[in-house]
Amino acid sequence: MERTNVKVSLRFIGEDYDIQEITDTLNIIPSESWNKGEPIRNSGKKRTYTAWIYSLDAIETLDVCEQAKKIEKVFSPKGEKIATLKKKYNLDVSVDFVIIIENEDVPAIYFDASFIEFAAKIGARFDLDTYVN
Template sequence: MNKTNVKVSLRIMGDRYNTKEITDSLNIIPSESWNRDDPIRNSGKKRSYTAWIYSLDSVETLDVYGQAKKLEELFLPKVEKLEILKQKYNLDISIDFVIIIENQETPAIYFEETFIKFAAKIGARFDLDTYVN
């Protein structure tokens, strides 16, 4: 029997920048990265922006904040570096949530003050995608 899953990622986007510099500065290896104009699989299309993405594994849970907290704990010590990189390359930062709802088990979606302050410090937006199976 499938259970509801939540995946959380921190996505750094910009026009053209060195993704290796992000990796080296944060001392975190991304789950995925690409450069603007890279091909998108076999679609014949190209990427419209450069991205550095760190994703937590998808987890069976009914608590979105629990996953958000893990991302906060990893990146909170790197806020200053993120701010510098964001300024240097005119980057956008997004905290992305992918919620796959199984068996009508809807998770709680809420954010504590510490997480909101963390997101505000790095100027992140939230992107929540939900899928109901």
């Protein structure tokens, strides 16, 4: 039987910036990255922005905040560095959630004060995508 899963990522989006500098400054290897203009797999299209993405594996859960806290734990100590990079490169910072709902088991979607403060400190927006199977 399939269960509801939640995946979370922290994404830096910009026009043109040094992906390696993000990696070196944060001392974190991204799960995925690309530069503006690179081809998108077998689509004939090109990337319209540069991205550095750190993702946690999807987990079976009915609590979105559980995943939010994990990304906070990784990046909260680096909040000042993230804010500096954001300003230097005019980056859009996004915390992305992918929620795959199985068997009508809808998870609780909420964020505690600590996570909201962390997101505000780094100037992040939230992007929640839900898929119902």
